Amino acid sequence: MRQILSATLNKPTRPDYVIIVNEKLAADNLLPMLRNYPIYVQVILNDMDEQTKKTLKQDTHWQEFLLPSIIPDNQTIGYAIGGRNGTCWQR
Numbered sequence: 001m002r003q004i005l006s007a008t009l010n011k012p013t014r015p016d017y018v019i020i021v022n023e024k025l026a027a028d029n030l031l032p033m034l035r036n037y038p039i040y041v042q043v044i045l046n047d048m049d050e051q052t053k054k055t056l057k058q059d060t061h062w063q064e065f066l067l068p069s070i071i072p073d074n075q076t077i078g079y080a081i082g083g084r085n086g087t088c089w090q091r
Contacts (some may be wrong), residue, residue: 001026005033015039017067022046026088035061 017040020027027043034041044073047069048056056062 002029002033005030009037010035013019017042019044022048022069028052031056031062032067039066040065042069044070045072047071 005018008018014037018030018034020041020043022029022043022045025046025048027048031041043066047053056066
């Protein structure tokens with residue numbers, strides 16, 4: 001992913017926004033690469049740790065360009081699929 005992002009940032013025209021699928025906590029490696037660009041960033045799937053979020057919130061660049069994350073609530077989704085009592089559907 002770093003190579004793809006690096007190639008994208010080296011193009012004459014850059015994207016207005018980047019969506020980072022934070023699998024294997026990829027945001028920790030990709031956000032520093034985006035720090036000097038006026039590109040909006042959204043992190044999805046897995047949240048960042050509290051210390052990282054605290055650091056980013058104090059950075060004026062990220063105050064403007066870091067969009068709210070989209071993180072699924074897998075526990076609630078699991079109960080909705082399996083039924084409120086936690087049992088699975090039966091055939």
